[in-house]
Amino acid sequence: MDKPLNIMLAGFGGQGILFAGKIVAYAGLIDGREISWLPSYGPEMRGGTANCSVCLSDEPIGSPLVTEPDALIAMNLPSYEKFIDTVRPGGVVIVDATMVNVTPTRSDLRFFAVPATQLAEENELKGLANVILVGKLQGATAFSNRQSLETAIDKSVSAKRQDLAEANKRALVLGEMTV
Amino acid sequence: MAEKVLMKGNEALAEAALRAGCRHFFGYPITPQTELAAYMAKRMPKIGGTYLQAESEVAAINMVYGASAAGVRVMTSSSSPGISLKGEGISYMVGADLPAVIINVQRGGPGLGGIQPSQADYWQATHASGHGDGHIVVFAPSTVQEMADLAARAFAVGDQYRTPVMILADGMLGQMMEPVVLPEPLADDDLPAKPWAIDGHKNQRPHNTISSLFLAAQQLEDSITSRFERYEQIKAHEQRAETYLTTDADVVLVAYGAAARIARSAVNKARELGIKAGLIRPITLWPYPVDTIESLIPSASAFLVVEMSMGQMIDDVRLVINGRRPVSFFGHTGGVIPTPDEVLVAIQRAHAGEEFRVVPIHSKLTGGAA
Numbered sequence: 001m002d003k004p005l006n007i008m009l010a011g012f013g014g015q016g017i018l019f020a021g022k023i024v025a026y027a028g029l030i031d032g033r034e035i036s037w038l039p040s041y042g043p044e045m046r047g048g049t050a051n052c053s054v055c056l057s058d059e060p061i062g063s064p065l066v067t068e069p070d071a072l073i074a075m076n077l078p079s080y081e082k083f084i085d086t087v088r089p090g091g092v093v094i095v096d097a098t099m100v101n102v103t104p105t106r107s108d109l110r111f112f113a114v115p116a117t118q119l120a121e122e123n124e125l126k127g128l129a130n131v132i133l134v135g136k137l138q139g140a141t142a143f144s145n146r147q148s149l150e151t152a153i154d155k156s157v158s159a160k161r162q163d164l165a166e167a168n169k170r171a172l173v174l175g176e177m178t179v
Numbered sequence: 180m181a182e183k184v185l186m187k188g189n190e191a192l193a194e195a196a197l198r199a200g201c202r203h204f205f206g207y208p209i210t211p212q213t214e215l216a217a218y219m220a221k222r223m224p225k226i227g228g229t230y231l232q233a234e235s236e237v238a239a240i241n242m243v244y245g246a247s248a249a250g251v252r253v254m255t256s257s258s259s260p261g262i263s264l265k266g267e268g269i270s271y272m273v274g275a276d277l278p279a280v281i282i283n284v285q286r287g288g289p290g291l292g293g294i295q296p297s298q299a300d301y302w303q304a305t306h307a308s309g310h311g312d313g314h315i316v317v318f319a320p321s322t323v324q325e326m327a328d329l330a331a332r333a334f335a336v337g338d339q340y341r342t343p344v345m346i347l348a349d350g351m352l353g354q355m356m357e358p359v360v361l362p363e364p365l366a367d368d369d370l371p372a373k374p375w376a377i378d379g380h381k382n383q384r385p386h387n388t389i390s391s392l393f394l395a396a397q398q399l400e401d402s403i404t405s406r407f408e409r410y411e412q413i414k415a416h417e418q419r420a421e422t423y424l425t426t427d428a429d430v431v432l433v434a435y436g437a438a439a440r441i442a443r444s445a446v447n448k449a450r451e452l453g454i455k456a457g458l459i460r461p462i463t464l465w466p467y468p469v470d471t472i473e474s475l476i477p478s479a480s481a482f483l484v485v486e487m488s489m490g491q492m493i494d495d496v497r498l499v500i501n502g503r504r505p506v507s508f509f510g511h512t513g514g515v516i517p518t519p520d521e522v523l524v525a526i527q528r529a530h531a532g533e534e535f536r537v538v539p540i541h542s543k544l545t546g547g548a549a
Contacts, residue, residue: 029358037356062444
């Protein structure tokens with residue numbers, strides 16, 4: 001039995017936060033775990049920050065709202081500042097270093113700064129910084145496996161845009177392999 | 180078994196309704212329910228159904244009245260302020276014995292309130308969905324799977340007893356995604372016959388009439404009392420509740436919908452601390468599952484009601500307990516979601532023999548004896 005993993009993903013509207021959360025959730029579903037995905041749907045989504053709670057567990061999930069994440073993915077500075085103090089001691093923090101230029105202030109966390117937006121642009125994966133960071137989450141926590149994540153991408157990319165699945169998978173591997 | 184898919188509660192409910200034979204939807208957009216209407220808008224034209232965005236909630240509910248009178252399975256959905264607007268039409272359908280499924284994806288009120296999840300429409304749904312002597316059946320899903328399952332069930336119960344049925348969800352259940360196995364689609368032959376419907380008969384039978392107007396007092400009383408006989412049947416056969424770890428529980432929590440998920444997490448935390456806590460989760464809010472609560476009075480020392488409101492369902496719990504055990508309350512309102520840790524503190528207080536009604540002030544437990 002794996003440990004429950006509660007994840008907070010946060011960034012600007014349009015960075016693909018909800019989609020990134022969906023890939024994580026779908027991978028959990030494919031792995032046969034209990035999962036939940038809860039988006040913020042308030043007025044903050046318009047021009048401000050969007051965030052998304054994802055829970056992976058082997059037990060039925062109680063509250064789907066993640067208030068003390070085991071893992072935080074932050075794609076912009078306001079999101080990082082909003083959630084960094086809520087992360088559980090020993091938790092994982094992954095930031096898009098292209099967007100978030102910070103020095104970690106907490107020593108009780110595993111901190112990963114991935115220049116995801118820059119990596120995406122350098123590798124013809126524009127717009128897929130979000131998936132690169134999901135790859136890094138897999139690299140840092142091994143919450144799922146490559147095959148489940150690739151299937152999750154197939155399921156999450158809309159039927160009409162399956163041509164995008166390959167790029168998403170490349171972004172995933174790129175993120176997983178990045179140091 | 181059918182494949183598990185990842186869907187939002189609003190969409191799973193909509194798809195399950197289509198599979199239950201619903202081919203007519205009338206609505207008006209409002210957060211946090213809009214995905215449900217959007218799903219219907221996308222799918223209905225492809226399956227020969229009707230999706231119509233009405234000019235208002237009042238118009239939508241009256242279109243539902245008309246479609247139901249014609250004998251088809253019909254649905255409308257809204258969120259709290261929109262449901263208030265539908266109240267008149269719901270009462271008319273109660274008075275005309277018309278089945279329909281009405282979805283309330285609750286948000287904080289009163290007034291325009293907010294758009295975050297809430298359970299503040301309990302009283303409205305169970306006690307006053309419209310004027311007059313009458314009830315509607317109310318279901319309370321707690322998972323995305325149940326959003327789908329209860330949609331199918333709601334159509335069946337509505338047709339069986341000729342009554343409107345409400346599914347009382349909330350913004351959390353509507354917006355969240357969870358794995359769901361969708362129910363098998365019904366064939367047209369599976370739908371119940373409705374000999375009372377006004378569906379055109381080429382003079383092959385006497386005219387049917389659908390109306391809620393009875394100007395003679397005795398006639399109106401007779402129609403109401405006959406309907407209340409049906410309500411007794413509903414109370415006898417349709418009460419539903421889930422129990423979790425209640426067999427040996429000292430402190431029994433009572434919570435429905437999204438609040439029940441949080442209460443369940445708190446029960447697990449209490450058990451880890453050695454407190455025997457359990458949970459009753461009403462699945463029907465009307466008829467209220469009085470039998471389940473009654474059955475646990477002998478073994479429980481205290482009851483704790485948890486709601487995302489200032490305390491509404493607690494009235495129905497108190498009616499059953501009737502002073503035989505202390506009944507405490509913990510909740511948040513206005514769209515604030517309680518945390519399992521807060522509920523755990525309430526469990527500890529109830530376990531220590533305290534009876535309290537907590538008013539949420541700045542998310543801290545406050546308040547003294549009830």
